[in-house]
Amino acid sequence: MTKESCLSEYDRLEPALPGLRDLRRRAIARFGELGFPTGREEEWRFTDVSPVAERDFPHPDEEPDASEVEELASGPLAKSQLAFVDGLYAPEFSSPPHGVTAESLGDLLDRNPAAVEPFLGRTDGGAFAALNTALFRDGAFVRVPRGTAVAEPLHLIFLSTTRAKPFAAHPRILAVVEEGASIRIAECHAGGTSPHLTNAVVELEVGEGAHVDWSKIQREGPEAYHFATVQVRQARGSVFASHSISLGAALSRNDLGVLLDGEGAECSLDGLYELGGTQLADNHTTIDHAKPHGTSRELYKGILDGRSRGVFDGRIVVRPGAQKTDAIQTNRNLLLSAGALANTKPQLEIFANDVKCKHGATIGKLDPDVLFYLRSRGIGREEAQRLLIHAFACEVLDAVPVAEVRERLEEYLLDLVSRKAGV
Amino acid sequence: MLEIRDLHAKAGDKPVLKGIDLVVRPGEVHAIMGPNASGKSTLAHVLAGRDGFAVTGGSVAWKGKDLFAMTPEQRAREGIFLGFQYPVEIPGVGNTYFLKSAYNAVRKHRGEPEMDAADFLTLIKEKAKLVELSDGLLTRPVNEGFSGGEKKRNEILQMAVLDPALAILDETDSGLDIDALKIVGHGINALRNRDRAIVLITHFPRLLNYVVPDVVHVLIDGRLVKSGHRELALQLEAKGYGWLEGGK
Known part of the structure; x- marks a missing residue:
């Protein structure tokens, strides 16, 4: 997907995209300025995106193969409340839960854009996030009203099908969990053995005292390129836990940013990448302690076989005034073969003096x-x-x-x- | 049952075993004693099949078969058990789960059906009484946070569960206080029977006060220089190894 073809893709699709015209226009302009990242940028030093940048991944024009969808539906889709096939909401496989809003973001933008506009695109992200904002057609909107504890986990399933030509899906998830509410969400990406690009963006608002537990399972096909930008904002006293599991795709990159934007917020970020062959998984995380008395725990583990590569880059920022911050970061890698490689890089940027921050990384064999x-x-x-x-x-x-x-x-x-x- | 003939072996590049001859029959308890660096642990590890040791001469037959043609797991399934001097800790692997995997691997090899988790739990709790190992240690990860004595008792528990034809116990008495030594000694005695052979490898004779061997061998500089009865161990206790080392 060269920059030029992305820009013309935007021109081609723009009239049919749901809502957010101004936001999308700004986003495509920003993408035009940034272009695809190159290895010269520190944040992309280990991850070469040229397989994506040098090939076209347009939105698919044709319907997916019905029998394949049927087959996928009986497996991973069985438990889903919201199902998406090649980036589009699939109501026939969805059974939205009660007591909580969980629906197609595309439908909502067509119907009532005012309900989501204030929450969308609040943070910039990089080139991939901008491309998603410009091009996304659908995704999930989740809203948990104040004080509501959602007992059952919410499953969001994103399936890719197998197609003759490379294609892209740019799914978008917006979740707003209001004050004192709680929910567990499981986001799963799977399917599809042909080349495709998944470029997801998740925006999550965790209200005051709210609890959110988010599992993300990426087990896409062997020729998939998976990019995800996840932006979390936590209000005072809220608790956020994430479990990011990367198993599939030829290349995957997760940019997870958590802003502890209220006093006493807690987050725990877990990750696991299990790779073989020539797979690459790159996890970049940023935990931004902006307010005092915040706690963060981070544990990423990698199991690397064949000639695979795991990249972990964990940045922890403690802003001036974010006193009594307590942060621990750990990255452990297990190499199963001589050809496997792990890159690990902690970055601590501490601008407050009364804090506890620890980090550790290991790379070893059985x-x-x-x-x-x-x-x-x-x-x-x-x-x-x-x-x-x-x-x-x-x-x-x-x-x-x-x-x-x-x-x-x-x-x-x-x-x-x-x-x-x-x- | 175990026939060691003129065994030579290196640990790394260094010749350590320089011609060992030993025959062990069912039901016998042999003690192999010797000073530090005489080759005791090398012998144990060569018999169990550990990497890093090269057999440079001689042969070992186990029930008539060439022992060195077998992988470590095959040797274990064929009834050879090594009690480790330094049992390793295995975080993340539950003690009971580990023992069940080992037990079922052995049963499968014997053509017996695998035992399910509930029946195995009954079995292991029964066996754990033998070495006074608490239920808590059964559910913890293997040896993680165990005291020195608990690790050695856990070795004897594994021996009790796996029911080997030959147990080679490498310095099982090292690092034990007197109470732990009694428990371990009692456990080993309880596992003595007509069919099972035991080889006790030890530096100090004190374990032999609890587990009385049929034969005592003295290993010095890679050779068994003297064999005798229990009295030999008592002599070693009184005189040390010096009087036997003169001939080097």
Whole structure:
């Protein structure tokens, strides 16, 4: 998708895009200024986006293959409340929950743009986020009213189909969780074995004293390029937990930014990337402690096989006046092969004097002493590796609160591990 | 059952075992004693199949088969158990889950059906009484945060569960206080039977006050220089190893 083809894509689609004309115009102008990032930019040093920048990924014009959609629907879609196929809301597979607003953002923008305009595009993001703002056609809008505790987890499923030509989806999620409300959300991206681009943006407002738990599972097909910009703003005393799991796609990049914009806000950001072949997963996070008495905990773990590469860049900012901030960041990587590579980079920018901030990173292999111990008890080499890889991952997996998501992940991960152990 | 013939082995580049001959029959308890760096642990690890040791001569037959043709897990499934001098900690792997995986791997090898979690829990709780290991330690990750004595008791628990034909216990007594030593000794004695052979590898004779061996061997500089009965251990207790090292 060269910059020029993105700009002409905007011109082609603009008349049909739902709402937000001014915002979109500004966004495409910003994208035009920025262009696709290159390796010369520090934030993109390890992640080469040329496979996306040098090839066209237009919005698909044709309907997806019905039988494939049907097949996907019986698997990952079974539990979904909001389902999206190639970026568009699929009402036939959706069963929106009660007691909370969860609906198609595209429909809402057609019907009542005033309901969402104040919340959309409040932060800039980079080139990919700007491109999403300019081009998105659909996505999810979630609103949890004040004081409402939503008991059942909300599942948002984004499926890609397999198509003859490369294509793009730019899904957008806007979630507003009001004062004292709570919800668990599971966002899943899956499907599609042909080349495609997913360029998602999530904006989340966590109101005063609200609790939000967000699991994101990315298990896209082997030729997918997955980009996501997630912007979270937390008000006073709110609690936000995220679990970002990257398993699929040839290349994936998550930019997760959390602004602790009220006193005493807490966030915990967990991540797990499990890669093989020539996969690359890049997680950039920024935790911005803007107010005092904030707490952040961050734990990202990588399991890297083949010639895969995992990138973790964790930035923690403590603004002047954000006293009594308590931040801990950890990144651990397990390399299963000589060709795998992990890059880890903590960035602490501390402008307050009464704070506790710690960070640590490790890159290691499976411990041969431990492997031998297990084998000396009769456990085969592959099974021993499986046990140890699972043990490494479980710190992150066990914290995923949505049981069916956690269980499916465990199965998927163990499956993946046994396939890889056989190589 | 175990026949070691003229075994030579290196640890890294260094020749450590320089011609070991030893035959162990079912039901026998052998003690192999020796000073530091005499090759005791190398012998244990070579028998269990650890990387980093190269067999440079001789042979070991296990129930008539070439031991060195088997992977470590095959040796374990064929009934050889190594009790580690330094049991490793395995964060994230529950002790019971680990033992169940090992137990079922052995059963599968024997052509027996795998045991389910509930039945296994009953079994392991019963066996844990033998070494006075609390239920809490069964649910914790393997050896994580265990005291030195608890780790060694956990080794004997594994031995009890896996029911090996041959147990090689490498310095199982090291680092134990007198109470822990009694518990471990009692556990080993309870596991003695006509079919099971035990090889106790130890520097100090004190374990042999609790577990009385049939034969005592002295290993010095990679060779078994003397074999005898329990009295040999008592002599070593009184005189140390010096009087046997003269011939080097």
